Amino acid sequence: MEREIDVVVVGGSAAGLTAALTARRHYQDKSILIIRREEQVLIPCGIPYIFGTVESPENNLIPDAILGKNDIELLVDTVVDIDRAAKTLQTKGGETVLYKKLVLSTGSLPVKLPLPGSDQDSVFAVEKSVPYLESMLEEIDKASDLLIIGGGFIGVEFADECKKNRNLNVTIVEMLPHCLQAAFDEDFCKQAESLLDSKDINRITSEKIERFTGDGKVKGAILSSGSEIEADVVIQSVGVKPNIALAKECDLDIGPLGGISVDRSMCTSDPDVFACGDCAEKVSFFTGQPSRLWLASIATTEARVAGANLFGITRAYPGAIGVYSTVIGDTAFATAGLTEKGAKKAGYCSVSGRAASVNRHPGRMPGGAELVLELLFERQTRVLIGGQAMGAKSSGELINAVSACIQQGMTADQIATFQTGTHPALTASPIAYQLVNAAEEAIGAMNE
Amino acid sequence: MEREIDVVVVGGSAAGLTAALTARRHYQDKSILIIRREEQVLIPCGIPYIFGTVESPENNLIPDAILGKNDIELLVDTVVDIDRAAKTLQTKGGETVLYKKLVLSTGSLPVKLPLPGSDQDSVFAVEKSVPYLESMLEEIDKASDLLIIGGGFIGVEFADECKKNRNLNVTIVEMLPHCLQAAFDEDFCKQAESLLDSKDINRITSEKIERFTGDGKVKGAILSSGSEIEADVVIQSVGVKPNIALAKECDLDIGPLGGISVDRSMCTSDPDVFACGDCAEKVSFFTGQPSRLWLASIATTEARVAGANLFGITRAYPGAIGVYSTVIGDTAFATAGLTEKGAKKAGYCSVSGRAASVNRHPGRMPGGAELVLELLFERQTRVLIGGQAMGAKSSGELINAVSACIQQGMTADQIATFQTGTHPALTASPIAYQLVNAAEEAIGAMNE
Numbered sequence: 001m002e003r004e005i006d007v008v009v010v011g012g013s014a015a016g017l018t019a020a021l022t023a024r025r026h027y028q029d030k031s032i033l034i035i036r037r038e039e040q041v042l043i044p045c046g047i048p049y050i051f052g053t054v055e056s057p058e059n060n061l062i063p064d065a066i067l068g069k070n071d072i073e074l075l076v077d078t079v080v081d082i083d084r085a086a087k088t089l090q091t092k093g094g095e096t097v098l099y100k101k102l103v104l105s106t107g108s109l110p111v112k113l114p115l116p117g118s119d120q121d122s123v124f125a126v127e128k129s130v131p132y133l134e135s136m137l138e139e140i141d142k143a144s145d146l147l148i149i150g151g152g153f154i155g156v157e158f159a160d161e162c163k164k165n166r167n168l169n170v171t172i173v174e175m176l177p178h179c180l181q182a183a184f185d186e187d188f189c190k191q192a193e194s195l196l197d198s199k200d201i202n203r204i205t206s207e208k209i210e211r212f213t214g215d216g217k218v219k220g221a222i223l224s225s226g227s228e229i230e231a232d233v234v235i236q237s238v239g240v241k242p243n244i245a246l247a248k249e250c251d252l253d254i255g256p257l258g259g260i261s262v263d264r265s266m267c268t269s270d271p272d273v274f275a276c277g278d279c280a281e282k283v284s285f286f287t288g289q290p291s292r293l294w295l296a297s298i299a300t301t302e303a304r305v306a307g308a309n310l311f312g313i314t315r316a317y318p319g320a321i322g323v324y325s326t327v328i329g330d331t332a333f334a335t336a337g338l339t340e341k342g343a344k345k346a347g348y349c350s351v352s353g354r355a356a357s358v359n360r361h362p363g364r365m366p367g368g369a370e371l372v373l374e375l376l377f378e379r380q381t382r383v384l385i386g387g388q389a390m391g392a393k394s395s396g397e398l399i400n401a402v403s404a405c406i407q408q409g410m411t412a413d414q415i416a417t418f419q420t421g422t423h424p425a426l427t428a429s430p431i432a433y434q435l436v437n438a439a440e441e442a443i444g445a446m447n448e
Numbered sequence: 449m450e451r452e453i454d455v456v457v458v459g460g461s462a463a464g465l466t467a468a469l470t471a472r473r474h475y476q477d478k479s480i481l482i483i484r485r486e487e488q489v490l491i492p493c494g495i496p497y498i499f500g501t502v503e504s505p506e507n508n509l510i511p512d513a514i515l516g517k518n519d520i521e522l523l524v525d526t527v528v529d530i531d532r533a534a535k536t537l538q539t540k541g542g543e544t545v546l547y548k549k550l551v552l553s554t555g556s557l558p559v560k561l562p563l564p565g566s567d568q569d570s571v572f573a574v575e576k577s578v579p580y581l582e583s584m585l586e587e588i589d590k591a592s593d594l595l596i597i598g599g600g601f602i603g604v605e606f607a608d609e610c611k612k613n614r615n616l617n618v619t620i621v622e623m624l625p626h627c628l629q630a631a632f633d634e635d636f637c638k639q640a641e642s643l644l645d646s647k648d649i650n651r652i653t654s655e656k657i658e659r660f661t662g663d664g665k666v667k668g669a670i671l672s673s674g675s676e677i678e679a680d681v682v683i684q685s686v687g688v689k690p691n692i693a694l695a696k697e698c699d700l701d702i703g704p705l706g707g708i709s710v711d712r713s714m715c716t717s718d719p720d721v722f723a724c725g726d727c728a729e730k731v732s733f734f735t736g737q738p739s740r741l742w743l744a745s746i747a748t749t750e751a752r753v754a755g756a757n758l759f760g761i762t763r764a765y766p767g768a769i770g771v772y773s774t775v776i777g778d779t780a781f782a783t784a785g786l787t788e789k790g791a792k793k794a795g796y797c798s799v800s801g802r803a804a805s806v807n808r809h810p811g812r813m814p815g816g817a818e819l820v821l822e823l824l825f826e827r828q829t830r831v832l833i834g835g836q837a838m839g840a841k842s843s844g845e846l847i848n849a850v851s852a853c854i855q856q857g858m859t860a861d862q863i864a865t866f867q868t869g870t871h872p873a874l875t876a877s878p879i880a881y882q883l884v885n886a887a888e889e890a891i892g893a894m895n896e
Contacts, residue, residue: 018879025888043872046872053873054812059812297869297881300878301866301878301884304888305865323869325874332871332874335869367841393815393842394845396870396875397842397849398845400845400846400875403868408852408858417765419745419851421745421771421772421782422493422773423782424494426775426844426845427773430462430744430748431462431510436749436752441473
């Protein structure tokens with residue numbers, strides 16, 4: 001079967017779906033087709049929650065109803081060949097599709113450590129596949145000792161969720177001195193770690209795995225220090241790599257970190273092919289340098305740029321700020337932009353300010369929880385370059401106000417006099433409001 | 449007794465306290481004195497919650513400890529005279545204070561309707577006084593029928609709180625067609641009203657009070673339509689007027705809406721006297737016209753401008769955006785900037801976009817609640833001029849991201865590709881995130 005389609009999107013997760021929806025919004029008369037391999041699409045950020053709060057992969061799916069509602073066709077199939085000269089692609093199922101514009105949103109693959117013994121049963125990575133996650137869930141339900149390799153967001157979320165309602169010994173091994181260190185400065189990391197401690201989650205930091213033990217099924221791991229830990233299930237959460245097999249096969253340019261090269265409009269080296277999401281190479285908003293930020297929220301932003309630009313450039317992506325959050329127990333951790341350490345590495349001279357307050361006023365209002373915000377400014381220009389929040393769950397929205405301030409290049413004085421709304425049952429008091437007070441504190445430090 | 453002080457702040461509520469704290473942050477060597485009449489300072493926005501959730505005025509106070517910590521002196525006394533030529537002021541208690549810079553933050557007084565029978569017992573306004581509120585609480589605890597005049601934020605919050613844990617018949621009389629109409633467009637108002645209905649709070653809209661009945665203590669009210677309602681307690685929540693007695697007495701310029709005239713630096717007609725908070729005249733961020741927005745969050749923002757500018761102008765206030773929120777039951781309502789109706793009145797040609805989603809992903813994550821966001825853009829420039837949110841309590845922070853976007857003049861395209869962070873346990877999914885999707889919807893409407 002052969003068909004002609006205006007916009008073909010390869011991949012149907014956060015980036016692909018959003019690119020298709022954006023294309024529909026901006027080009028109402030175009031035909032749009034998503035081709036994806038998976039029968040069912042997982043909510044990527046929800047995957048750790050399958051192992052606790054939401055209970056199964058089936059409870060963590062992106063419903064397909066939105067496709068029909070937006071007149072987007074779906075083909076569950078695998079693209080095996082792209083002919084850019086002919087503007088056609090072939091699927092495993094035998095279909096030939098002619099496209100006018102092509103969007104590659106083929107996502108990423110989990111990094112698997114090439115260690116001795118890693119090919120044994122019960123050594124998992126975080127594959128975005130319903131059957132794979134089902135088998136992982138089954139193994140964890142039977143396990144006594146769970147080893148999680150990597151103490152970033154995903155590792156920490158897996159640890160917290162797997163510990164819930166299970167009599168399970170959970171250990172995180174992290175090669176850096178602290179968990180969550182890529183996203184937070186040390187005192188935030190330490191708070192997160194003390195929450196992990198309070199949940200009896202073991203942490204081994206500044207350590208690597210040397211090899212796995214076992215007899216076909218994993219039994220444990222030997223650390224670089226020589227010590228051994230027991231494990232009947234291993235989860236590797238040590239990052240992802242762009243899935244660029246198709247892009248390479250059709251000779252698109254590839255970036256220095258292994259993603260598909262894109263310009264500010266999310267266009268690849270072929271003007272009729274766009275790329276977005278984890279498969280696309282990223283640059284930092286702050287430095288213009290290649291960036292290792294692979295996040296669903298970056299994927300959807302890139303997709304909103306790509307989808308709108310297909311038949312005429314109207315949007316530009318200024319590079320990744322990196323806005324993300326997590327929760328340990330009931331405590332939220334959220335970050336946007338650079339950490340102090342990251343700023344120094346990027347050549348910034350920075351100064352920070354911190355404000356803490358209960359997120360209600362008076363503090364005895366129901367739902368009151370401490371919310372700490374730290375803001376980071378470039379000293380010379382006084383422009384905001386980063387923020388970290390911790391505490392109340394409204395941190396998840398507060399960090400987006402911080403992101404708006406970063407993206408708009410707001411200075412400390414602009415933020416200190418920024419017009420916010422406050423309410424006894426919803427936020428800190430207007431006197432103590434964290435966003436403006438953290439900026440004031442930084443101004444104090446700048447003037448010293 | 450006579451003393452010399454660098455910075456004297458008259459008034460110690462949201463504006464006065466924040467002005468003093470800001471002055472301390474920016475001028476570490478100056479002496480700072482707050483003179484206020486009240487022994488204890490109430491959290492202004494918390495006042496309705498005294499009558500339900502927080503139970504008493506004593507539980508809704510701004511603690512004075514922050515003054516000592518910041519080396520700010522306090523004098524509980526009443527200023528009776530200001531001599532601007534001599535730069536001195538006199539207090540009722542007999543003190544003479546010489547100032548270098550004076551900040552007036554004398555607040556506002558509640559409007560009392562000059563109606564027949566309004567001087568009877570149990571006809572209250574919302575006075576910011578602990579003993580007054582204590583007597584009001586005592587009366588409400590004994591009451592059977594409570595009449596609330598004015599269905600704005602304060603009226604609605606009083607109704608919701610007074611109804612809690614009391615067998616009380618509560619009726620709101622509002623002269624406009626809807627409650628909360630000054631802050632929200634009709635469909636948001638209707639949602640709020642249906643929540644009031646579900647709590648058995650009576651509403652009489654498009655009606656005014658003609659007179660009160662009673663024999664020295666109020667017994668009820670006659671409406672303009674002629675009908676009568678019973679009431680053994682009446683609360684008037686029909687707005688405030690700037691408290692400018694002192695400013696008038698010392699001949700400072702007064703603005704068209706009766707507030708102390710101030711420029712962008714919050715300086716009055718006397719270069720050594722600043723004013724901020726409810727007593728200061730306000731202009732709209734959007735129109736530059738006088739504005740009737742009296743909010744604690746505006747007061748504190750103005751105070752941060754005034755306090756920093758005392759000995760050299762470094763900050764400007766761009767006019768009031770108007771960012772505020774409320775809660776009915778568990779449902780938050782938040783607004784920033786112009787409503788559709790307000791935009792039309794101000795001469796804007798506007799276009800809106802709306803997005804709704806659960807504030808979790810998947811929606812079954814704990815704490816999931818619908819969150820609806822409507823954004824309003826100027827059609828020609830595509831710049832954001834307003835936003836209204838309703839639903840989950842994180843609306844209280846989301847509206848501050850909206851405020852940042854308004855204040856920075858962000859366009860619909862900038863917001864649609866704005867970099868946000870999302871998390872299963874904290875926010876909507878990155879695909880459905882309300883802020884960017886409402887902007888996309890508006891773009892669709894603009895392109896039609």
